[in-house]
Amino acid sequence: xxxxxxxxxxxxxxxITFISLPKALAQFHHLPLHVPIWIHREEExxxxxxxxxxxxLVMEELLAAAPGVPGAYLYQLFVKKWPHLREVAPYxxxxxxxxxxxxxxxxxxxxxxxxxxxFQLGFCxxxxxxxxxxxxxxxxxxxxxxxxxxxxxxxxxxxxxxGDKAKAAEVYWKALELLPGDHFVLEQLINLGELFVIxxxxxxxxxxxxxVRRADYEKKMTEAVEKETKAEALAQFGWRLxxxxxxxxxxxxxxxxxxxxGDFAEALLGLGTAHLEAGRHREAERFLLxxxxxxxxxxxxxxxxxxxxxxxxxMDLAWDEIQTAVRLDPSxxxxxxxxxxxxxxxxxxxxxxxxxxxxxxxxxxxAAPLLVRAWALTEGGQWPEAxxxxxxxxxRAPHDEEILLFLTSELGKRGEKEELIRLLQKETEPLPLxxxxxxALAYSQTGRLEEGRKVLKAFLKRxxxxxxxxxxxxxxxxxxxx
Numbered sequence: 294x295x296x297x298x299x300x301x302x303x304x305x306x307x308x309i310t311f312i313s314l315p316k317a318l319a320q321f322h323h324l325p326l327h328v329p330i331w332i333h334r335e336e337e338x339x340x341x342x343x344x345x346x347x348x349x350l351v352m353e354e355l356l357a358a359a360p361g362v363p364g365a366y367l368y369q370l371f372v373k374k375w376p377h378l379r380e381v382a383p384y385x386x387x388x389x390x391x392x393x394x395x396x397x398x399x400x401x402x403x404x405x406x407x408x409x410x411x412f413q414l415g416f417c418x419x420x421x422x423x424x425x426x427x428x429x430x431x432x433x434x435x436x437x438x439x440x441x442x443x444x445x446x447x448x449x450x451x452x453x454x455x456g457d458k459a460k461a462a463e464v465y466w467k468a469l470e471l472l473p474g475d476h477f478v479l480e481q482l483i484n485l486g487e488l489f490v491i492x493x494x495x496x497x498x499x500x501x502x503x504x505v506r507r508a509d510y511e512k513k514m515t516e517a518v519e520k521e522t523k524a525e526a527l528a529q530f531g532w533r534l535x536x537x538x539x540x541x542x543x544x545x546x547x548x549x550x551x552x553x554x555g556d557f558a559e560a561l562l563g564l565g566t567a568h569l570e571a572g573r574h575r576e577a578e579r580f581l582l583x584x585x586x587x588x589x590x591x592x593x594x595x596x597x598x599x600x601x602x603x604x605x606x607x608m609d610l611a612w613d614e615i616q617t618a619v620r621l622d623p624s625x626x627x628x629x630x631x632x633x634x635x636x637x638x639x640x641x642x643x644x645x646x647x648x649x650x651x652x653x654x655x656x657x658x659x660a661a662p663l664l665v666r667a668w669a670l671t672e673g674g675q676w677p678e679a680x681x682x683x684x685x686x687x688x689r690a691p692h693d694e695e696i697l698l699f700l701t702s703e704l705g706k707r708g709e710k711e712e713l714i715r716l717l718q719k720e721t722e723p724l725p726l727x728x729x730x731x732x733a734l735a736y737s738q739t740g741r742l743e744e745g746r747k748v749l750k751a752f753l754k755r756x757x758x759x760x761x762x763x764x765x766x767x768x769x770x771x772x773x774x775x
Contacts, residue, residue, distance in 0.1 A: 304362070313328075328364075352371060373403050394421075414430040415444075424455050431447060445467045449478075486507060487506070490760060492760045501764070503760075518546050540570045543570075548564065562593065577601050599611050633649065649665055649669065664686045670682065694728065729748055742773065
């Protein structure tokens with residue numbers, strides 16, 4: 294923000310001056326670049342940012358004294374709509390998203406060209422599953438505020454919810470152009486396989502994250518695969534490439550490993566998994582069955598074969614494979630969720646829940662059946678029962694990140710911030726990033742911002758942090774510093 298270059302009209306009261314908003318922010322709020330402030334607040338606002346609540350009051354006084362001031366029409370619109378936008382805030386805070394929609398439509402009646410209101414409607418319709426409406430309102434917001442990169446990043450989330458990865462990637466790249474270094478956008482591009490993270494030596498000798506485009510990363514990995522001559526090392530490369538969604542290169546990697554070592558069973562599992570990821574189900578089935586001839590007790594292979602049969606619509610074989618996968622490894626949440634989904638889709642929800650209870654009884658040290666049961670109960674609106682299952686799961690697997698993450702996220706959604714804080718404060722082991730974030734946010738939302746900052750700063754001081762975790766932590770701390 295800077296002092297506005299426009300000439301001050303003589304009728305403006307002496308206690309009012311003007312500053313310039315960043316173009317994107319002015320567009321987003323449907324305001325002129327120059328906005329009024331109390332002159333005694335100028336220094337603080339330059340440091341901390343513009344306060345739109347206070348700004349509405351200043352605009353109101355300005356309009357009373359100087360109704361013909363440049364930008365008066367947009368100031369008038371803002372003064373009329375801002376109280377209504379503030380009334381909507383509690384609906385968002387309490388998760389009553391659907392109830393916010395008619396209130397926002399009323400704001401559009403006041404200012405039909407308000408990007409902020411369209412943006413909020415885009416969010417609401419994504420939350421309620423009306424994705425085409427969400428897309429439409431985000432696009433309308435962008436037409437009026439094309440410099441606001443955060444609208445592009447939210448449109449990307451809607452495209453991801455639609456399952457359109459190509460459109461999501463396109464708008465995330467545009468968001469990154471407008472918001473260079475934005476960590477959320479970088480993470481989404483990483484998740485979409487458009488960017489990759491490679492550890493890099495920093496100026497002070499610390500390890501930082503270097504972001505590399507897909508084409509450059511694929512070229513680098515292709516050269517590494519071509520040079521490698523050991524089957525075991527190629528298998529490791531293959532699994533890494535699968536994780537990075539470079540599926541065809543992973544296939545080449547496992548094929549080369551198999552050519553070097555003909556009886557290398559792991560290459561069969563890798564090929565079956567890679568072809569499954571690529572949607573080549575016939576080839577996936579062939580390699581997975583070959584692998585199971587070598588290792589019939591592989592829960593991973595049975596789970597992947599289940600996915601092959603499910604995709605092909607062969608439900609009888611799919612049932613057999615997922616039940617085998619669960620029998621072989623009842624501690625794997627993914628298999629248990631898939632089995633529960635089959636019960637759910639065939640109208641046998643209670644039977645599915647009973648199965649999870651029985652598995653928890655049959656395997657008294659396994660936490661996964663309880664975790665999945667809690668997830669299923671939560672989906673069905675049965676939180677008290679879900680909480681009991683989560684407490685028992687934690688008793689069986691203390692400090693388990695997946696259980697704690699699910700539990701604290703649900704506590705946060707339900708406004709039980711103090712309970713969330715007490716739960717994580719009891720942890721004797723260093724919290725991973727996901728739980729550190731949940732704890733810091735809970736502190737912030739209960740008015741203890743400084744404690745939240747301390748948690749994040751302590752996390753960043755840990756030796757040996759993964760580069761991406763370090764970058765994520767820095768980005769979140771930066772938001773706290775604001």
